Amino acid sequence: MNGLNGVGLSDDEASRLLEQYGPNEIPQAEGRNWLRLALEIVREPMFLLLVACGLIYLFLGNTEEATLLLSFVILTMAISFYQQRKTDKAIESLRVLSAPHATVIRNGEHRRIPSQEVVPGDTLVVREGDRVCADAILERALHLTVDESLLTGESVPVMKSSSLDVGRDAVGAESLVYSGTLIVGGEGTAQVIATGTKSQFGKIGSSLGHIMGEPTLLEQETKQMVRLLASVGLLLCGISAATYSFFHHNFVEGLLAGITLAMALIPEELPVVFTLFLTLGSWRMSRYRVLTRRAPAIETLGSATVLCTDKTGTLTENRMTVAEVVTGNGVTNLSKGEQIQGDAASVLEYASLACSVDPYDPMERAIIAMAESHQVNTAQRKDWKLIKVSPLTKQLLAVTNIWKCDQSSYIAATKGAPEAVAHLCRLNQQTVAEVTREVNRLAESGIRVLAVARSRFPAAAGMDLVANNGRQPDLCSPVLPSMSTPQPRLLDVSKYSFAWLGLIGFRDPVRSSVPQAVEQFQSAGVRIVMITGDYPITAQSIAREAGLRNTVQVMTGEALDKLTDLQLSRSVKAVDIFARIVPDQKLRIVNALKRNGEIVAMTGDGINDAPALKASHIGIAMGLRGTDVAREAASLVLLDDDFAAIVAAIKLGRRIYDNLNKAFVYVLAIHIPIIGLSMLPIVLQLPPILLPAHVVFMELIIDPACSVAFEAEPAESDVMRRPPRDVKQHIFRTSTLIFAGLQGLTALVAALFVYFVTMSVGLDERVVRGVTFATLISSNVALILVNRSWSLTALGSIRRKNSAVWYIIFSAFAFLPVIIYTPLLQHLFLFTSIPVRLLVLTIIFGFTSMLWIDAVKLRRRFS
Incomplete structure (x- = not known):
C-alpha cells in the first residue's frame, strides 16, 4: 500500500497503471458521426421540400433542374456540417475544461490532476466539498462524513473511519468511499481500489461533471416561432398549390409554387442560429477562463x-501575509521588518497549534510560514497528539484544537473572531474596549484580524476526548491524521478556562x-x-x-x-x-x-x-x-x-444577446420579400417569379450570414453603459417584429418596383425575373450591413473587424453574374442575359433602398 508511507505512487508507476487500467471515466454516449448528422439534416422540413422538388423535376424529365437542386442540397448540407463541427469542437473544448479534478499524493507531493488520470493505487486526498472520483479504502480520516445518497438514496451523511481490513462489497461500509459521493465534512486520505466502469458508480452507468443542456426561455420562444411559421407554410403550400392548379390548370407547376412558398416561410435558420450562438458563446467565455x-x-x-x-x-488576491502581532506589551509590525519575540512569539506559536495539520486555508498557511521564518517553536505540531478539533460554527466564530502534550495535561489552542475569543476568555469590559480599539485600528487599514487564546487542563478533565479503548488519532504524520472510530459530537469548548494571548493582523491586497x-x-x-x-x-x-x-x-x-x-x-x-x-x-x-x-x-x-x-x-x-x-x-x-473575468462574462453575455437579436431581425426581414415574391404570382395569377432554386440560392447566403457573420460581430460600444436588460423581455417582442417587418417590406417594395417597371416597358419575362432577383440579392447584402450594428451606419461598420461578412458579400456578388450570364445556369434559373448597365442600376437601387435604416440611426444618435 503506497499510501501508507505518505509518498504515494511515482510518476512512472502512475503512467504504467493508467495504461493498464485506462482512464478513470465512464464511456460517453457515442457522438454524432457524419452519417447520423446527415440523416438529421435531411429530416429537416427545408430539405424534405428540396427533395420533393427534385423528385417532381425528375418526374417531369427535367434532369438539369433536379441536378441543380441536388447540388444545392449538398452545398447546404456542407454548410450545416461546418456549423455543426464548429459547435461540436466548442462543446469538446468545454467538456475538457469542465472535467472534474482530484488531489492525489505522488512522489510525496500533493498534486491537483484531472480525475481521468487517477489510477488504482493512487492516494486520494479528500476534503469537505470534494466529489470522490473513484472507489477507495480510507487510510486516514478526521471527522469524515460522506453523502452517499447518489448510490444508496439515503440522505443522512455517513460517518467514516479508517480501516484497511474491510471488504468492498457492501455499499456504505464505514471504511470505504465511493466514486460520485460527496465529502460533506472533515478530511482524509484513501487508496484507490477501483476506477471508471469498475467503480460502484461506473456500474450504475451514470456520469457527472458535464455541461448541462436545458431549454431556456429564448430557446422555447424560438422553437415556438419556427413551429408556427412551419405550420403556416405547410398550410399555405396546400392552398397555393390548389389555387394555382385551379386557375392555371397545371397541377405540377402549382405544387412547385406551393413548395416555393413553404420554403420561403420556414425560417429554419433560427434554431441553428440559437444553438450556434450559445455554444460558441460558451466557448468564447472559456477563452476568458x-x-x-x-x-x-x-x-x-x-x-x-x-x-x-x-x-x-x-x-x-488571497495572498495572506501576517502584517502585525498585537499583545498586551505592544505591537510588532512585521511589514516594517520587526522581529518576533516574547509574547508575540507565543501568539504565533499557539496560532499555529490552532491550524489544521495539513493547512489549506491561506491564513493558516500564512501563520505557519511566518512562525517558521521567525524560528518560532512549532515542533509541538509534530511531537504532540491532536485529540480533538472544535470547528468554527455560527454560534462560535472560532476554531479550537486540543492537543495532548504529555501524560498529565492537555493544551487547547484557539483562533477566531476577536469578539468570540474575547467571550471565551471572559475578558472584562475595559480589556474588551482596548481590544476593540486595536481591532478597529487594524480594520481601518484593511487588515483582517484574528484573536488567539490558549487553555491548559489536566488529563482527567479531558478523558472524554480520547477515543474508545484509549486509541488516539495521530495527526502528526506527513499526510493526514487517522481515526479508527467514528468521531464524537462537537465539543463545547466554553467550559474550559482560556487565557488571552493577542491579535494577529493579516494583509490581503x-x-x-x-x-x-x-x-x-x-x-x-x-x-x-x-x-x-x-x-x-x-x-x-x-x-x-x-x-x-x-x-x-x-x-x-x-x-x-x-x-x-x-x-x-x-x-x-x-x-x-x-x-x-x-x-x-x-x-x-x-x-x-x-x-x-x-x-x-x-x-x-x-x-x-x-x-x-x-x-x-x-x-x-x-x-x-x-x-x-x-x-x-x-x-x-x-x-x-479572477473577479475581472465576471466583467468579461457579462459583457460577452450582452454581446451574444445583441448579436442574436440582430441575426433574428435579419432572418425575419429577409424572409418577407421572399414570401411576397412567392405569393404574388398566385394572388395575381402571374408567371412564377421565384422558383425553389432561387430560394435555395438565397438560403446559401442567409445561412452563413446569420450563423457565422452575426455571431462574430464585436460588442456595441455602449454595451457596458446600458442598464441590465429586463429578463422577461422577449426577443420576438413587438418592436423587434415591427423593425424587422419594415426592413423586409422595404426590400419587397424595392423588388416589386423593379419587377413592375421592367414588366411595364415590355422586357422579356426572364430579364424581369433576373433583375428582380438581383434587386433581392443586393437588398439582402444591404440588410446584412445595416443590421451589423444598432448605432453605426453601414459605412461606419466597415471599420469593424469581421472577415466572415466580407466573404459572404463577395461570394454573393461574384456568383450573381455567373448565374445570370452562364448559359447552363440561365436555363436552370430561368434567366437570360441582362444588359450590364441595367443589372448595375438594379443592384444599386436594391442596396440604397435599405439606407433609410442608417438615417434612423443618425437621427437617433444626434437627438
Missing part, C-alpha cells in the same frame, strides 16, 4: 442587476484589476454587494479600496439574524456591505434580493455556499479554491478565480 455549466446563464447574464461577491480571494472592474459593473447598472466573514470596519476599508459607492452602511450577521424576511428585503435595498456573515446567511441575502425583483449573480467557493449559488439566478463558483459541490451548483466557474 470562465466555464459555462448551464446554458441559461448566457441568456441571463445581460439581465443581472446585482452581483453578490465575497471578499477574500475574489476582490483580494485588493487585486489590481478590481477597481476598474467594479467601475465597469456600476456603469453597466450592476450593483456590487460584498458579503464577507470579516470585521465590519475591515470590510468597509476593502470596499472603499475596491471602489464600491455605498460604503457607509454595514449589516452584520448578528443584526441580520434579528430581522424577519420582510424586514431583510427592505434593508438590502440600502446595504451593499455585509460583514461577519456565515455561509447559511448568504442564502437569506440572495432570497431577499430576489424578492425585491433583482436578478442576482452570486460568487462562492465552499460547500455551504452551494444553496446560495443554486438559489441565485447566476451562480459563479471559484475554479481554483472552490469545492466540487460549489462548482456543481454554479452556472459559471471562474477557472482562475
Whole structure:
C-alpha cells in the first residue's frame, strides 16, 4: 500500500497503471458521426421540400433542374456540417475544461490532476466539498462524513473511519468511499481500489461533471416561432398549390409554387442560429477562463442587476501575509521588518497549534510560514497528539484544537473572531474596549484580524476526548491524521478556562484589476454587494479600496439574524456591505434580493455556499479554491478565480444577446420579400417569379450570414453603459417584429418596383425575373450591413473587424453574374442575359433602398 508511507505512487508507476487500467471515466454516449448528422439534416422540413422538388423535376424529365437542386442540397448540407463541427469542437473544448479534478499524493507531493488520470493505487486526498472520483479504502480520516445518497438514496451523511481490513462489497461500509459521493465534512486520505466502469458508480452507468443542456426561455420562444411559421407554410403550400392548379390548370407547376412558398416561410435558420450562438458563446467565455455549466446563464447574464461577491480571494488576491502581532506589551509590525519575540512569539506559536495539520486555508498557511521564518517553536505540531478539533460554527466564530502534550495535561489552542475569543476568555469590559480599539485600528487599514487564546487542563478533565479503548488519532504524520472510530459530537469548548494571548493582523491586497472592474459593473447598472466573514470596519476599508459607492452602511450577521424576511428585503435595498456573515446567511441575502425583483449573480467557493449559488439566478463558483459541490451548483466557474473575468462574462453575455437579436431581425426581414415574391404570382395569377432554386440560392447566403457573420460581430460600444436588460423581455417582442417587418417590406417594395417597371416597358419575362432577383440579392447584402450594428451606419461598420461578412458579400456578388450570364445556369434559373448597365442600376437601387435604416440611426444618435 503506497499510501501508507505518505509518498504515494511515482510518476512512472502512475503512467504504467493508467495504461493498464485506462482512464478513470465512464464511456460517453457515442457522438454524432457524419452519417447520423446527415440523416438529421435531411429530416429537416427545408430539405424534405428540396427533395420533393427534385423528385417532381425528375418526374417531369427535367434532369438539369433536379441536378441543380441536388447540388444545392449538398452545398447546404456542407454548410450545416461546418456549423455543426464548429459547435461540436466548442462543446469538446468545454467538456475538457469542465472535467472534474482530484488531489492525489505522488512522489510525496500533493498534486491537483484531472480525475481521468487517477489510477488504482493512487492516494486520494479528500476534503469537505470534494466529489470522490473513484472507489477507495480510507487510510486516514478526521471527522469524515460522506453523502452517499447518489448510490444508496439515503440522505443522512455517513460517518467514516479508517480501516484497511474491510471488504468492498457492501455499499456504505464505514471504511470505504465511493466514486460520485460527496465529502460533506472533515478530511482524509484513501487508496484507490477501483476506477471508471469498475467503480460502484461506473456500474450504475451514470456520469457527472458535464455541461448541462436545458431549454431556456429564448430557446422555447424560438422553437415556438419556427413551429408556427412551419405550420403556416405547410398550410399555405396546400392552398397555393390548389389555387394555382385551379386557375392555371397545371397541377405540377402549382405544387412547385406551393413548395416555393413553404420554403420561403420556414425560417429554419433560427434554431441553428440559437444553438450556434450559445455554444460558441460558451466557448468564447472559456477563452476568458470562465466555464459555462448551464446554458441559461448566457441568456441571463445581460439581465443581472446585482452581483453578490465575497471578499477574500475574489476582490483580494488571497495572498495572506501576517502584517502585525498585537499583545498586551505592544505591537510588532512585521511589514516594517520587526522581529518576533516574547509574547508575540507565543501568539504565533499557539496560532499555529490552532491550524489544521495539513493547512489549506491561506491564513493558516500564512501563520505557519511566518512562525517558521521567525524560528518560532512549532515542533509541538509534530511531537504532540491532536485529540480533538472544535470547528468554527455560527454560534462560535472560532476554531479550537486540543492537543495532548504529555501524560498529565492537555493544551487547547484557539483562533477566531476577536469578539468570540474575547467571550471565551471572559475578558472584562475595559480589556474588551482596548481590544476593540486595536481591532478597529487594524480594520481601518484593511487588515483582517484574528484573536488567539490558549487553555491548559489536566488529563482527567479531558478523558472524554480520547477515543474508545484509549486509541488516539495521530495527526502528526506527513499526510493526514487517522481515526479508527467514528468521531464524537462537537465539543463545547466554553467550559474550559482560556487565557488571552493577542491579535494577529493579516494583509490581503485588493487585486489590481478590481477597481476598474467594479467601475465597469456600476456603469453597466450592476450593483456590487460584498458579503464577507470579516470585521465590519475591515470590510468597509476593502470596499472603499475596491471602489464600491455605498460604503457607509454595514449589516452584520448578528443584526441580520434579528430581522424577519420582510424586514431583510427592505434593508438590502440600502446595504451593499455585509460583514461577519456565515455561509447559511448568504442564502437569506440572495432570497431577499430576489424578492425585491433583482436578478442576482452570486460568487462562492465552499460547500455551504452551494444553496446560495443554486438559489441565485447566476451562480459563479471559484475554479481554483472552490469545492466540487460549489462548482456543481454554479452556472459559471471562474477557472482562475479572477473577479475581472465576471466583467468579461457579462459583457460577452450582452454581446451574444445583441448579436442574436440582430441575426433574428435579419432572418425575419429577409424572409418577407421572399414570401411576397412567392405569393404574388398566385394572388395575381402571374408567371412564377421565384422558383425553389432561387430560394435555395438565397438560403446559401442567409445561412452563413446569420450563423457565422452575426455571431462574430464585436460588442456595441455602449454595451457596458446600458442598464441590465429586463429578463422577461422577449426577443420576438413587438418592436423587434415591427423593425424587422419594415426592413423586409422595404426590400419587397424595392423588388416589386423593379419587377413592375421592367414588366411595364415590355422586357422579356426572364430579364424581369433576373433583375428582380438581383434587386433581392443586393437588398439582402444591404440588410446584412445595416443590421451589423444598432448605432453605426453601414459605412461606419466597415471599420469593424469581421472577415466572415466580407466573404459572404463577395461570394454573393461574384456568383450573381455567373448565374445570370452562364448559359447552363440561365436555363436552370430561368434567366437570360441582362444588359450590364441595367443589372448595375438594379443592384444599386436594391442596396440604397435599405439606407433609410442608417438615417434612423443618425437621427437617433444626434437627438
